[in-house]
Amino acid sequence: METTQWNLWEVFTQESPGDPHVHAGSVRAPDAEIALQNARDVYARRGEAVNLWVVPTEYITASTPEDQGAFFDPGNDKAYRHPNFYKTPDGVKL
Amino acid sequence: MEDIPALEKKFEEKIASGIVIEPKDWMPERYRKQLIRMMSQHAHSEVVGMLPEGNWVTRAPSLRRKVGLLAKVQDEAGHGLYIYSATETLGADRAKLVDDLHTGKAKYSSIFNYPTLTWADIGAIGWLVDGAAIVNQTALAKCSYGPYARAMIRICKEESFHNKQGYEILASLMKGPPEQQKMAQDSINRWWWPCLMMFGPSDGASPNSEELMRWKVKRYTNDELRQRFIDRTIPQAEHIGLTMPDPDLKYNETTRHYEFGEINWEEFNQVIKGNGPCNYERVHARKDADEKGLWVREAAEAYAKKKLTMNS
Numbered sequence: 377m378e379t380t381q382w383n384l385w386e387v388f389t390q391e392s393p394g395d396p397h398v399h400a401g402s403v404r405a406p407d408a409e410i411a412l413q414n415a416r417d418v419y420a421r422r423g424e425a426v427n428l429w430v431v432p433t434e435y436i437t438a439s440t441p442e443d444q445g446a447f448f449d450p451g452n453d454k455a456y457r458h459p460n461f462y463k464t465p466d467g468v469k470l
Numbered sequence: 471m472e473d474i475p476a477l478e479k480k481f482e483e484k485i486a487s488g489i490v491i492e493p494k495d496w497m498p499e500r501y502r503k504q505l506i507r508m509m510s511q512h513a514h515s516e517v518v519g520m521l522p523e524g525n526w527v528t529r530a531p532s533l534r535r536k537v538g539l540l541a542k543v544q545d546e547a548g549h550g551l552y553i554y555s556a557t558e559t560l561g562a563d564r565a566k567l568v569d570d571l572h573t574g575k576a577k578y579s580s581i582f583n584y585p586t587l588t589w590a591d592i593g594a595i596g597w598l599v600d601g602a603a604i605v606n607q608t609a610l611a612k613c614s615y616g617p618y619a620r621a622m623i624r625i626c627k628e629e630s631f632h633n634k635q636g637y638e639i640l641a642s643l644m645k646g647p648p649e650q651q652k653m654a655q656d657s658i659n660r661w662w663w664p665c666l667m668m669f670g671p672s673d674g675a676s677p678n679s680e681e682l683m684r685w686k687v688k689r690y691t692n693d694e695l696r697q698r699f700i701d702r703t704i705p706q707a708e709h710i711g712l713t714m715p716d717p718d719l720k721y722n723e724t725t726r727h728y729e730f731g732e733i734n735w736e737e738f739n740q741v742i743k744g745n746g747p748c749n750y751e752r753v754h755a756r757k758d759a760d761e762k763g764l765w766v767r768e769a770a771e772a773y774a775k776k777k778l779t780m781n782s
Binding site: 404441 | 492494495496541544545548551552555556558563564565617620621628767770771773774777
């Protein structure tokens with residue numbers, strides 16, 4: 377049988393105001409409006425969200441695990457970006 | 471050129487040190503294949519699992535029972551969708567997975583091929599079937615594949631309501647007149663053994679177990695999980711006066727586990743093969759829903775396209 381398959385959307389939920397949006401999973405939907413409704417029915421049946429984002433999966437670009445080392449290297453070897461790199465004279469609270 | 475042995479070695483090291491595997495990470499084809507098989511079976515089980523319970527929604531004895539059952543059935547649809555979504559991260563195609571269910575190529579849990587004959591069966595399903603699923607899924611929440619583990623955490627949070635609503639149904643029947651008590655006991659007589667079969671064949675006879683354990687997809691063997699389920703369920707049964715249909719069932723003070731009788735694996739194999747009481751009915755109902763819903767999917771798609779052209 378021929379099947380009609382809707383596009384894939386990634387769903388992000390915000391649990392309470394002030395929280396970041398966190399990836400919850402995906403839904404299939406023909407447009408953004410139905411994607412939002414499906415996301416609500418699938419990922420927010422018990423007040424798990426006060427806000428939802430849906431993004432067509434094809435528009436997400438992710439870094440690849442293979443270049444994990446090289447790609448994040450600039451941030452990995454800079455101890456001087458952390459507070460414990462710096463010394464404080466005894467007796468001072470900073 | 472990919473250096474497969476080196477990648478495999480790195481993969482095995484990650485698994486050994488407990489690092490979770492994510493969709494874009496390199497993984498052996500066999501790991502991917504086994505997960506797709508296992509996860510799609512699991513998703514199908516959630517979806518087919520709506521049918522035996524849906525059978526009683528219109529006949530629930532009170533509004534309280536009806537809203538509870540409706541919410542539970544809706545959760546099962548949601549659980550199916552969480553797992554289909556997680557399966558798609560492995561490169562599987564959702565429409566193809568559903569097709570495999572409809573053509574009989576893919577399996578689903580054997581438990582849903584049994585009929586729900588009385589209202590007490592709804593209690594037995596919530597308490598026992600979901601109870602068994604909780605034991606299984608709590609273990610899977612620690613599985614090595616990230617999206618599957620995350621879906622399980624979400625599911626486990628919701629299943630405890632299913633389990634409690636089922637137990638409440640049986641507990642109230644057991645407080646009712648003798649006819650109701652008899653109905654409750656009869657449902658347990660029919661569901662107990664099939665529930666024990668849900669955990670799958672014994673360790674010696676389970677062809678996929680060893681590999682799945684090595685890859686930390688499964689964290690416990692079928693027998694270990696079955697024992698865990700029995701140990702936690704028997705005291706609950708005793709509390710409301712239900713008896714399991716197993717003359718060999720007894721508590722062993724030394725091992726601190728319940729001993730139980732022989733499972734009828736021939737029955738299990740027959741149901742898996744398609745000869746259970748409701749196999750045909752279940753798949754037929756799924757196909758029917760798929761076919762009857764086609765026009766809705768097509769209409770929504772046409773509407774979405776029309777909106778696009780009107781906006782451009």
